[in-house]
Amino acid sequence: MxxxxxxxxxxxxxxxxxxxxxxxxxxxxxxxxxxxxxxxxxxxLYGGQRSYLLKTRYGLTGAQVDELTARQGGICVLCLRDPAAHVDHDHYTGVVRHILCFPCNGGLGQFDDNPRRLYEAADYLEERTWYVRLLRLELGTSRISSSALRAWREETYPGSFERRTAEAVARAGLTSRGKPRVRWGLDAADIEDLVTIQQGGCAICVDRPAEHVDHCHETGAVRGMLCGGCNTGMGQLRDDPAVLRRAIDYVLGLLVKEVPDGRGGTRLSFTEPDVDPESVPEGGWEPHRLADAAFRKGERDKEGVRDSWIGDPVEV
Structure with a gap:
């Protein structure tokens, strides 16, 4: 007692x-x-639990966060889709950046705020990366399928198709009523072969183990094997190259700018073409998001010389 x-x-x-x-x-x-x-x-002392957490974690008051959110027009500066609700800060310096939605805040963390990984992820989605060339060299196509992987297996390990398939299924323990369990159109042996082609590394960051099958949530097509961070980060940033490219500029401090507001003060600017965030009505961000995405795709297409060795993503 x-x-x-x-x-x-x-x-x-x-x-x-x-x-x-x-x-x-x-x-x-x-x-x-x-x-x-x-x-x-x-x-x-602080005005409530929320203000206490903001002050101790980020050195901001609730009123300061509300002011910054209003200056952003209430929208997440990355995806331009969801409401701004979470304070984002640089994990190296501790400096508060801006207010993001929960998925975008988490997605940046999954990519470790690393511009190179974000750049490779955007190229990966648009089939502009080294990974496309690797697939074409190994499989004869950039489209991953069970038939392409089985043809590669038979050519690389002639006469051992059935044995390697059975061994892979046994190692993975994936069976359904005595047959290999198939997901995304691939069985355990197909997944093992894809990891082998990638030399065990993530198709985006390369330096982490390939552990998760990444697929397009619209078409179901398998894109490659990713590490946990890249796979989760891609999903949180909505598998959208435009959001990933905005994220690159964001972590480099180039996305959000202070510009004159025409009244002797300044305002925030984070879209191309520029728009005053505070002038956009609630639910009115979609045309600005689409215009910004088109602008960033056009800017990326100007870098085509870098991708000349890959060529257009066509079936071989």
Whole structure:
């Protein structure tokens, strides 16, 4: 039993939290009193739980976050789709950048705020990357399918098709009523072969293990084997090359700019063509998002010389 000086009651020690700084190893107040006292202190000193967290984590008040959100027009500066709700900061410097939606904030973290990985991910989606050439050299096509992988297996390991298939299925433990379980049109042996072609590395970042089958959520077509971070980050950034290219400029500090507002002050600008975020009505961002995506695709197409060795993504 332990006495709580706040409620002046003696209670079971299970009703007290842990505190290693005290000789007893227990908090001074019971849990219910501790929570109430903490809540009152946060309300008195910071104005509430939200402001307390913002101040301790990012050095901002709730009013400052609300002001920044309003300057953004209430929209996530990356995807231009969802409401801005989460404070984003540079994990190296701790500097607050802007307010993002939850998926975009998480997607940046999955890519480690790394511009190179974001660049490769955008090229990967548009079939402009080294991975396209690799598939064409190995499979004779950039389209991954069970038939293409089985042809590669028979050519690379002649006479061992059935044995390698059975061994792969046994290693993966993927069976359904005695037959190999098939997902995305590939069985365990197909997936193993694809990892072998990629030399075990992620098709985007290369330096992490290829562990997840990546596929287009619209067509179901398999695109490659990715590491966990790249696979999750792609999904959170909506498999959208335009969002990925905006993310590159964002982490480099080039996306969001301060421009004159025509009234002697400044405003934010983060789209091409430029638009005043505070002038866009709620639900009115879609045409600006599409225009920005078209602009960034046009800018990327100007870099075609870099991709001349890949060529257009056509079936071989």
């Amino acid at each position: 332990k006495y709580c000086p706040q409620c002046e009651q003696t209670k079971k020690i299970e009703e007290f939290g842990k505190n290693r700084a005290r000789s007893t190893g227990l908090a001074n107040y019971c849990r219910s009193c501790h929570n109430r006292v903490s809540s009152e202190a946060k309300q008195r």
